[in-house]
Amino acid sequence: MRPVVLVLTGAEGLGTRLRASLGAVPASLRLHRFPDGETRVRIEGDLSGRAVILLASLDRPDAKLVPLLFAAATARELGARSVGLVAPYLPYMRQDLAFHRGESVGARHFAGILSASVDWLLTVDPHLHRVRRLDELFTVPAEAVHAAPAIAAWIRAEVRDPLVLGPDQESEQWVEAVARGADAPWAVLTKHRHGDRKVELTLPDLGVPAGRRPVLVDDIISTGATMRQAVALLRAAGSPAPWCVAVHAVFAGDAETELRRAGAREVVTSNTLPHPTNRLDVLPALVEGVRGILARAPAARMAGCP
Ligand code: R5P
Numbered sequence: 191m192r193p194v195v196l197v198l199t200g201a202e203g204l205g206t207r208l209r210a211s212l213g214a215v216p217a218s219l220r221l222h223r224f225p226d227g228e229t230r231v232r233i234e235g236d237l238s239g240r241a242v243i244l245l246a247s248l249d250r251p252d253a254k255l256v257p258l259l260f261a262a263a264t265a266r267e268l269g270a271r272s273v274g275l276v277a278p279y280l281p282y283m284r285q286d287l288a289f290h291r292g293e294s295v296g297a298r299h300f301a302g303i304l305s306a307s308v309d310w311l312l313t314v315d316p317h318l319h320r321v322r323r324l325d326e327l328f329t330v331p332a333e334a335v336h337a338a339p340a341i342a343a344w345i346r347a348e349v350r351d352p353l354v355l356g357p358d359q360e361s362e363q364w365v366e367a368v369a370r371g372a373d374a375p376w377a378v379l380t381k382h383r384h385g386d387r388k389v390e391l392t393l394p395d396l397g398v399p400a401g402r403r404p405v406l407v408d409d410i411i412s413t414g415a416t417m418r419q420a421v422a423l424l425r426a427a428g429s430p431a432p433w434c435v436a437v438h439a440v441f442a443g444d445a446e447t448e449l450r451r452a453g454a455r456e457v458v459t460s461n462t463l464p465h466p467t468n469r470l471d472v473l474p475a476l477v478e479g480v481r482g483i484l485a486r487a488p489a490a491r492m493a494g495c496p
Pocket of ligand 1: 284358361386409412413415416417
């Protein structure tokens with residue numbers, strides 16, 4: 191039985207292609223916003239006994255959460271055998287610790303809300319730092335696929351003699367994988383964060399060896415403060431203008447413009463979130479991830495796998 195893919199606002203581009211790749215049966219989801227700001231979800235299509243996949247673009251997540259939860263509940267009421275969530279960008283993952291007594295831990299709370307609503311989750315490069323694994327947060331199967339192969343292929347095609355640089359210690363996990371795939375040397379800077387938009391970075395001792403072209407790679411560009419400061423340090427050290435590559439194009443406010451103004455040579459992102467800087471395609475990784483999850487799921491719960 192073929193699955194159903196229901197696409198929430200913002201994920202239409204990937205949604206059309208995910209449907210086609212999985213051979214999904216036609217179905218649609220529509221949102222109605224009432225004048226008072228409340229939401230009604232309407233699903234059209236036959237969901238009965240099928241694996242339903244919700245695809246959601248979860249940047250600026252708060253307003254998107256209620257429609258997502260309503261969509262999952264409605265899909266179950268319409269007879270879905272299982273309801274999974276593909277969230278190429280998983281928000282709240284950087285809020286993984288209460289730094290002061292009384293603060294919410296967004297990563298844990300958000301994962302708790304999703305776990306109560308869907309049967310499984312698939313994402314791309316979640317920000318795992320103090321929490322090392324998704325299953326420390328989620329009580330349903332939660333898996334990640336990675337953009338490193340797509341980033342490495344892009345570097346191989348576009349940058350001669352690259353030096354792959356991560357702007358902070360946390361970035362080591364994906365920078366190393368990217369550098370290996372691009373057959374390039376790599377290093378990471380050190381970062382201290384003093385506020386939402388205030389970071390302090392230090393270049394590694396080696397600097398940028400002569401003849402090497404720096405490619406900064408991070409998981410997220412949000413305010414752009416991290417990338418901007420890395421660019422400024424490199425330029426001040428006499429390095430050529432660096433490429434700035436990120437998996438998730440969150441871009442708060444004028445972050446992209448400011449980054450270009452700071453001297454980035456080019457800003458490149460993956461299509462986990464739709465943005466004009468998207469050059470890297472995560473769809474093949476997502477399709478493989480969904481197929482794997484549906485194939486591994488017990489037949490009784492996942493009768494809709496392709
Ligand atoms: C956190 O350490 C992440 O890996 C990114 O470096 C960070 O989220 C980027 O945020 P911003 O663009 O606001 O500096």
